[in-house]
Amino acid sequence: xxxxxxxxxxxxxxxxxxxxxxxxxxxxxxxxxxxxxxxxxxxxxxxxxxxxxxxxxxxxxxxxxxxxxxxxxxxxxxxxxxxxxxxxxxxxxxxxxxxxxxxxxxxxxxxxxxxxxxxxxxxxxxxxxxxxxxxxxxxxxxxxxxxxxxxxxxxxxxxxxxxxxxxxxxxxxxxxxxxxxxxxxxxxxxxxxxxxxxxxxxxxxxxxxxxxxxxxxxxxxxxxxxxxxxxxxxxxxxxxxxxxxxxxxxxxxxxxxxxxxxxxxxxxxxxxxxxxxxxxxxxxxxxxxxxxxxxxxxxxxxxxxxxxxxxxxxxxxxxxxxxxxxxxxxxxxxxxxxxxxxxxxxxxxxxxxxxxxxxxxxxxxxxxxxxxxxxxxxxxxxxxxxxxxxxxxxxxxxxxxxxxxxxxxxxxxxxxxxxxxxxxx
Amino acid sequence: xxxxxxxxxxxxxxxxxxxxxxxxxxxxxxxxxxxxxxxxxxxxxxxxxxxxxxxxxxxxxxxxxxxxxxxxxxxxxxxxxxxxxxxxxxxxxxxxxxxxxxxxxxxxxxxxxxxxxxxxxxxxxxxxxxxxxxxxxxxxxxxxxxxxxxxxxxxxxxxxxxxxxxxxxxxxxxxxxxxxxxxxxxxxxxxxxxxxxxxxxxxxxxxxxxxxxxxxxxxxxxxxxxxxxxxxxxxxxxxxxxxxxxxxxxxxxxxxxxxxxxxxxxxxxxxxxxxxxxxxxxxxxxxxxxxxxxxxxxxxxxxxxxxxxxxxxxxxxxxxxxxxxxxxxxxxxxxxxxxxxxxxxxxxxxxxxxxxxxxxxxxxxxxxxxxxxxxxxxxxxxxxxxxxxxxxxxxxxxxxxxxxxxxxxxxxxxxxxxxxxxxxxx
Numbered sequence: 001x002x003x004x005x006x007x008x009x010x011x012x013x014x015x016x017x018x019x020x021x022x023x024x025x026x027x028x029x030x031x032x033x034x035x036x037x038x039x040x041x042x043x044x045x046x047x048x049x050x051x052x053x054x055x056x057x058x059x060x061x062x063x064x065x066x067x068x069x070x071x072x073x074x075x076x077x078x079x080x081x082x083x084x085x086x087x088x089x090x091x092x093x094x095x096x097x098x099x100x101x102x103x104x105x106x107x108x109x110x111x112x113x114x115x116x117x118x119x120x121x122x123x124x125x126x127x128x129x130x131x132x133x134x135x136x137x138x139x140x141x142x143x144x145x146x147x148x149x150x151x152x153x154x155x156x157x158x159x160x161x162x163x164x165x166x167x168x169x170x171x172x173x174x175x176x177x178x179x180x181x182x183x184x185x186x187x188x189x190x191x192x193x194x195x196x197x198x199x200x201x202x203x204x205x206x207x208x209x210x211x212x213x214x215x216x217x218x219x220x221x222x223x224x225x226x227x228x229x230x231x232x233x234x235x236x237x238x239x240x241x242x243x244x245x246x247x248x249x250x251x252x253x254x255x256x257x258x259x260x261x262x263x264x265x266x267x268x269x270x271x272x273x274x275x276x277x278x279x280x281x282x283x284x285x286x287x288x289x290x291x292x293x294x295x296x297x298x299x300x301x302x303x304x305x306x307x308x309x310x311x312x313x314x315x316x317x318x319x320x321x322x323x324x325x326x327x328x329x330x331x332x333x334x335x336x337x338x339x340x341x342x343x344x345x346x347x348x349x350x351x352x353x354x355x356x357x358x359x360x361x362x363x364x365x366x367x368x369x370x371x372x373x374x375x376x377x378x379x380x381x382x383x384x385x386x387x388x389x390x391x392x393x394x395x396x397x398x399x400x401x402x403x404x405x406x407x408x409x410x411x412x413x414x415x416x417x418x419x420x421x422x423x424x425x
Numbered sequence: 426x427x428x429x430x431x432x433x434x435x436x437x438x439x440x441x442x443x444x445x446x447x448x449x450x451x452x453x454x455x456x457x458x459x460x461x462x463x464x465x466x467x468x469x470x471x472x473x474x475x476x477x478x479x480x481x482x483x484x485x486x487x488x489x490x491x492x493x494x495x496x497x498x499x500x501x502x503x504x505x506x507x508x509x510x511x512x513x514x515x516x517x518x519x520x521x522x523x524x525x526x527x528x529x530x531x532x533x534x535x536x537x538x539x540x541x542x543x544x545x546x547x548x549x550x551x552x553x554x555x556x557x558x559x560x561x562x563x564x565x566x567x568x569x570x571x572x573x574x575x576x577x578x579x580x581x582x583x584x585x586x587x588x589x590x591x592x593x594x595x596x597x598x599x600x601x602x603x604x605x606x607x608x609x610x611x612x613x614x615x616x617x618x619x620x621x622x623x624x625x626x627x628x629x630x631x632x633x634x635x636x637x638x639x640x641x642x643x644x645x646x647x648x649x650x651x652x653x654x655x656x657x658x659x660x661x662x663x664x665x666x667x668x669x670x671x672x673x674x675x676x677x678x679x680x681x682x683x684x685x686x687x688x689x690x691x692x693x694x695x696x697x698x699x700x701x702x703x704x705x706x707x708x709x710x711x712x713x714x715x716x717x718x719x720x721x722x723x724x725x726x727x728x729x730x731x732x733x734x735x736x737x738x739x740x741x742x743x744x745x746x747x748x749x750x751x752x753x754x755x756x757x758x759x760x761x762x763x764x765x766x767x768x769x770x771x772x773x774x775x776x777x778x779x780x781x782x783x784x785x786x787x788x789x790x791x792x793x794x795x796x797x798x799x800x801x802x803x804x805x806x807x808x809x810x811x812x813x814x815x816x817x818x819x820x821x822x823x824x825x826x827x828x829x830x831x832x833x834x835x836x837x838x839x840x841x842x843x844x845x846x847x848x849x850x851x
Contacts, residue, residue, distance in 0.1 A: 019447075019448040019782075020448075020778055020779075020782045021778050022778055022779055022782060064698075064699040064700070064706075065699065065768055068698065068699055068768065068771075068772040068775075069768065069771055069772065069775070070775055071771070071772055071773075071774065071775020071776035071777065071778070071779060072775070072776070072779070073776070073779065088779060089775070089779070090775060090778060090779075116713070117710070117711070117712070117713035118713060119713070120713040120714065120738075121709060121713045121714075121715070121716055122716070123738070124668065124714070124715050124716040124736060124737060124738055125716035127667035127668035127736075127738060128667075128668045128716055128717075128736045130666075130667040130668070131561070131562055131563075131666045131667055131668055131838075132561075133560070233665065234664075234665030235560050235665065236556040236557065236559050236560040237553060237556050237557045237560060266497065266502075267500060278502050278504070279502050279504070280502060281496055281497040281499075281500055281501055281502045282497065283489075283492075283493030283496065283497055284490070284493040284494050284497040284498075285497070292550075293546070295546055295549055298549070298550040298553035298554060299550075318553060318557070319553075320549045320550065320552075320553045321549065321552050321553050321556055351497060351498050354498060354499065354500055355497065355500035356500075357500070358499065358500025358501070358518075358519055359500060361449055361450060361451055361519060362449075362451060362500075362517050364449060365448060365449050365451070365782075365783045365784065365785075366782045366783050367782070421560075424560075424665060425664075
């Protein structure tokens with residue numbers, strides 16, 4: 001992988017992969033919902049939507065088809081630490097993809113009519129999410145676990161902010177954060193790295209750097225006691241979610257907790273873009289056996305995301321029909337107590353490592369997935385945090401997992417959420 | 426580069442399709458049996474689905490825990506999927522694990538033990554999943570649409586998971602009989618794509634399945650499909666939800682219909698291209714009414730559906746349906762343009778390398794090609810098949826499939842029909 005920084009501060013990562021006649025371009029910005037404050041929650045995600053609506057040199061009605069004519073796909077997403085845009089298409093589209101990303105960085109329009117039209121699209125997206133009780137519980141659990149840090153509000157934003165934000169809020173935010181010195185451009189595919197870098201320079205060098213964007217400085221105070229919430233709403237199914245403040249990606253505990261999660265619920269890998277589309281191998285995992293095999297839950301899922309600052313490790317379970325949530329919670333916490341008390345075995349660690357190694361292979365099967373990983377880690381930390389993943393996984397020991405479990409699963413670090421359905425009608 | 430897969434018919438009737446790639450040191454296995462939910466016996470919809478939940482929970486020589494350990498220790502997730510016509514076991518493993526993993530899958534397919542305690546446990550999960558579906562507007566809208574488009578017990582109209590009452594009553598004997606009746610070598614195709622050469626794949630598949638001998642089974646017969654006459658509108662009230670899901674559809678076309686490619690291209694223009702085609706331009710981009718709106722053409726052995734789906738605020742349901750009506754009226758009356766046809770064609774042809782980038786995607790493509798008998802060179806011929814479609818053919822496909830006066834429309838969500846929208850045929 002080649003790493004370069006342009007004079008304007010743009011970080012460029014290029015990796016040649018000649019396995020298919022394709023290229024994937026991702027442009028990452030260090031801005032996500034943690035950079036928002038009350039009044040403009042959801043602005044990062046809304047800006048992402050606006051940045052597909054034409055630029056000074058790409059008329060609004062010509063956006064459609066720019067990548068499709070190369071058989072390509074495009075997309076974008078926003079989360080707590082990052083906003084990113086991608087195109088994957090045949091390699092001859094490389095110059096077109098770079099042109100689009102340079103335009104997106106510097107010359108988006110934010111036409112007032114488009115801002116209004118997108119307001120209702122995003123509110124529709126929010127309401128669609130509220131239709132899902134598990135997603136609703138996740139949102140409420142996160143808001144309860146964090147009382148100060150801006151990880152507490154949902155990336156899509158609170159409804160009242162979406163209803164009242166103005167075009168100037170959006171455009172001002174775009175101009176502050178969409179500067180080359182706050183971005184990473186990633187190219188992976190059937191390209192010549194020297195030529196690709198020349199084309200990057202051609203498209204991006206004239207974009208001036210901006211100031212260093214403001215960052216919210218609030219850190220989450222240590223949690224001093226268990227927190228609980230219960231959503232009582234009409235529904236058919238009961239959901240349990242338990243969250244613990246977890247290590248950030250650069251914390252020494254991160255990889256031990258990743259292995260711990262593999263022991264508890266099966267390894268997910270590290271790719272937010274692809275890992276979670278395939279369920280983990282988990283039939284022999286501790287919580288699967290304790291909850292699903294005992295008939296208390298129909299499924300259980302653990303999630304540790306690589307994040308810039310300490311986020312949450314969550315375990316989610318869907319109660320089987322007529323099973324009280326308290327029974328699911330009790331069985332779950334018993335297992336977590338057991339791992340704190342007795343740690344894990346060498347055989348469990350060996351299996352967890354084998355799973356994680358396999359997931360790293362499986363998640364590197366396309367230029368799109370490879371490019372995602374390089375940009376994701378460079379944005380939340382440094383790309384080295386990803387490149388070193390195999391050695392950091394190998395270095396995890398039974399003792400380091402046990403110690404990490406005891407720190408993580410302290411009762412005072414816990415937030416418990418119930419979705420307890422009321423009868424419909 | 427064309428895929429050029431190798432196809433081998435084994436002496437017992439099973440089929441292997443293999444393709445060597447070296448992108449990653451991994452192998453995708455897609456093992457499909459022609460035993461999808463269309464084969465559910467009368468009165469037992471959901472039997473195949475329950476079988477799919479229990480099949481990998483024990484064999485003659487392995488307990489459920491043994492199987493779990495064999496898979497988990499290699500980092501493998503085995504997904505068992507049920508479509509209308511196929512029962513599929515799909516996984517990706519490291520290349521070094523290919524032989525033991527295929528042996529395990531073969532054991533699961535040929536010699537499942539279907540233990541009683543596993544059936545009881547898995548039934549509980551299926552019932553919970555059915556309860557979740559009951560609270561999901563998108564699922565309710567889609568299942569209601571399919572039931573209306575394919576009435577009277579047609580296999581395409583039945584819910585794949587069945588109902589709670591039926592699932593509770595299913596027995597181990599029924600599962601054993603169904604497995605015996607529908608699983609056979611001649612109904613089985615193993616697709617192997619990845620870092621294993623074709624001759625080794627052939628040897629391993631032959632070794633695993635060689636001892637499996639059963640006479641060929643009769644094909645699953647799907648009754649004729651008759652498009653419902655007139656326009657039909659149904660509301661599934663779900664007042665505990667924030668947003669409504671609209672499912673709007675038609676009985677469309679068979680996969681082997683000569684007009685399939687014209688229909689595919691037409692649908693791409695109508696509800697796929699870029700961000701939802703013409704539908705997306707109108708309902709999302711111009712009116713800002715929906716986060717998602719698109720149409721999907723699911724051509725199958727019998728006439729599959731063309732279904733339009735949108736998630737909209739309850740206040741916008743009527744306007745969204747009127748907009749879909751408007752787009753259908755326009756495409757039927759005026760047709761698509763040559764420019765639109767060319768753009769969609771260029772996109773679909775250009776997307777083939779991307780669609781066939783990963784082992785799992787290639788395996789799925791080859792399994793589909795085998796099922797519909799599209800030929801080993803289907804990937805190479807596909808550009809010409811799309812290239813041959815004329816504007817007249819695409820517009821004829823629109824007129825054949827789309828008709829606002831014969832649409833079936835389902836709304837599931839926090840919506841109550843107003844005085845102008847009486848339920849039932851209108």
